[in-house]
Amino acid sequence: MENDDFLPEIPVDKKRQAYYRECIREFELLGYRDQFLREISEDLEAVERMQSDKPTNDQ
Numbered sequence: 001m002e003n004d005d006f007l008p009e010i011p012v013d014k015k016r017q018a019y020y021r022e023c024i025r026e027f028e029l030l031g032y033r034d035q036f037l038r039e040i041s042e043d044l045e046a047v048e049r050m051q052s053d054k055p056t057n058d059q
Contacts (some may be wrong), residue, residue: 007015027033 027036
């Protein structure tokens with residue numbers, strides 16, 4: 001069976017959205033959300049520090 005043959009009455013975009021929602025739900029159920037948010041927050045802070053340390057040419 002091809003992917004397009006599965007539930008043909010539902011548009012592909014709707015199936016894709018449902019799949020992504022389910023992935024996010026499982027991600028949260030497994031407890032990865034807080035860890036992920038902490039990691040991206042740390043990365044963002046590091047980028048902001050690097051950008052604030054760069055000299056500007058706005059003289």
